[in-house]
Amino acid sequence: MIRAASWSFGFVALALLLLLTLGWTEAHGFLSMDVTDLWAKSIVQIEGPAQFKASDAFYPPVPYALSLLGQAVLPDTQVPVPFVLSALVGAGLLVLWFLNLRDTGGFSGVTSALVVLLLALNPFFLRALADGPETMFCILGTWLFARGIVNLRLTGNAPDMMKVAVGLLVVALSDSYGLMLCLGAMPFMIVAARPSMIAVSSTGYLVAMFYPVAAAVGALMFVSMIFDSRLIPLLSESATPLTLRQHLVILAGLGPAALIAILRNIMVPRLFMPLLAAVGAVLGGYTLNVFFHVEGDPAMALAPMLGVLVAAIRFWPNLSLREPIAIALLALSLLTSALVMRHVAHDETRAWSNAMLGAENAASRPAREVVSFLRDKSDIMVDVEKNPEIVVGLGNIDRLVIAGEPAYDWALEGGVPRTRYIVVPQQAEGQATADRILRRFPQLKQSQMPGYEEVFQNSRWRVFERVNEWN
Template sequence: MIRAASWSFGFVVLALVLLLSLGWTEAHGFMSMDVTDLWAKSIVQIDGPVQFKATDAFYPPVPYALSLLGQAVLPDTQVPVPFVLSALVGAGLLVVWFLNLRDTGQFSGVTAALVVLLLALNPFFLRALADGPETMFCILGTWLFARGIVNLRLTGNAPDMMKVAVGLLVVALSDSYGLMLCLGAMPFMIVAARPSMIAASSTGYLVAMFYPVLAAVGSLMFVSMIFDSRLVPLLSETATPLTLREHLVILAGLGPAAFVAILRNILIPRLFMPLLAAVGAVLGGYTLNTFFHVEGDPAMALAPMLGVLVAAIRFWPNLPLREPIAITLMALSLLTSALVMRHVAHNETRVWTNAMLGKENAASRPTQEVVSFLRDKSEIMVDVEKNPQIVVGLGNIDRLVIAGEPAYDWALEGACRGQTISWSRGRPRGRSQQTEFCAGSRS
């Protein structure tokens, strides 16, 4: 009982610390578009009119459903609900990583704590935390997949097969980029499999691994087709043009540490081959993303490698100097990741890096000025799906007139009464656009 209470206390403390780091970047003008869209959509769906019909899709469903639940429980919170979810998932990951390294990997408590601390301070982890719960769940699913694929090679048991399937399912239903990871993992599943399984039925082996993903995604597409809705959105984002050199710079953040971690077991094929497959799955997803652009930020496409890195260290043989090497490897990975983050070409990551260094994001000032202007206004007619920053900035929709309300339709049929505000902004999923909305004053 006391042990459970102490772990619960530690989990809460970790979550609060991670929330403080998110609050630091938010105070300096950074909030990712994924967090903005998810929180605005949750506010409108929970507090908006029953007649509101959202045209945006709800895929991936896991973070969206949890965000709706969080908004329903904490309707008046000033803390972004996706930040709370991201911090909770991040704290949970750090706790289970520590327990896995200490109890299952047989590392000392001090070494396990230092390794987890270096992982928590890694810029890829902190950037994924700021990107929202989608990316954090993606890291969680990749870690489950990596653990499961190694245990499946060692034992061949059905529970380990379920771990692999659950890991792929979590990845696919938590982030659109997870679909790229699942496709990238497919050719490497044969490399990781037990020879006896391949000899019995290679097709059955692959079907067992990927059936939950196919069933879940297929169900969403079927519902979308039946109701003629956009439950599954256009997955591609605006591409960030990168040269081969820039891709190699990003891969240098976590790639070398991952390869060193798996090479430690190169003389033990039953460990080396599945770990190689896990690394290959992330690199395969990253490669596919360069063509399909499902994840607009290439740095976030590499973030799931953190889960593979933890799994690889956990399976290191208990040889001399194992613990000092693990700590050194994590420290070097932190340094290389910090250098990489300074040279990533994607705009959001550059803004995040500057926010972490305490520099104000000048691009957020127009939004702040618009929100400040509207705070004492009412009957503000705005397209909340195209302007989620307005919803997030105000924190509620009490003063907004949105689709589904009679006043919105009346205004569309007639002239806009009050002041018309023109606001130019850019979004990662499309080009800059000129947005106009009305701000009136209720007598």
């Protein structure tokens, strides 16, 4: 009982410390788009009208469902619910890594604590934490997959086969990029398999590994069709064009440490081959992402390598200097990751790095300005799915008119808008229009909407106010 209480206290303390780091970056104006979208969806679904019909996809379902539950439990919290989920998953990961290294890996308690501390301070871990629960679950699933694939090679038992399948299932249902990891893992599964399994049935082996993922994704696609929700078209994010040199810089953050970790077992094929397959799965997913852009931030596409790195260290042979080498390797990885994060070309990661160093994120200023303008106003029509920053900035939808409410639906189905205010994004010439209000009333682009005049404008948004009263 005392031991369970101490572990619970440690878990809560870790979660609070991780929340503090997230609060630090938020205080300096950084909130990732994944967190913004997930929190805004949760607020709208829990507090919005029952008739609200989302046009965006509900995939991935695990963080979405947990975020809805968190918003229902904590409806008035000023702390982003995705932050709470991300901190809880992160704290759970750190505790599990410590126990795995100490109890199963045979490391001393001090070394296990130092290794976990270096992992927690690694910029890739902290950036993944700020990216939201999707990326944290992806790291968790990759770690489960890496552990399972090694144990499967060692034992060939059904429970270990299930660990591999569960790891793949977690990444596939927690992050759209997880689908790339599953596809990237496929060619390496043969490399990791026990020869006896391949001799019996290579097809059966692969089916057993990937059937849960295929069944789950197939079920989601069926539900998507039934409820007319777009699942597949929204998997891709905005592409970040990078040169080969820039990709190599990102891979230098965690890649060398992972390769060194698995090379320690190069003379033990039953350990080296599955660990090589785990590294190959992450690199395969990263390579596929270069072409499909499922994860817009390439640095986050490499973050699951943290799970592989922990698994590789856990399976190191119990030789002399094992523990000092592990600490030195993680310290070197922390240093290289910090250098890499300062040179990543993605805007969001650069903004996070600046926020961690205490610099204000200028990109968040337009959102703060429009929210400040709207804070004392009501009867505001806005497409909340395309402008989630408005929802997150206000913290609720009490003053917003959104899909599912008569005034909004009337206007978009052919009527004349009757709300006091209309908020639309700033539209560049020739840019595709995603905002439904702007598509329905394109004259807003030229400030020629009858009955409305522009009362606010900045680099991101425009606000129009009704100038005539309806009888």
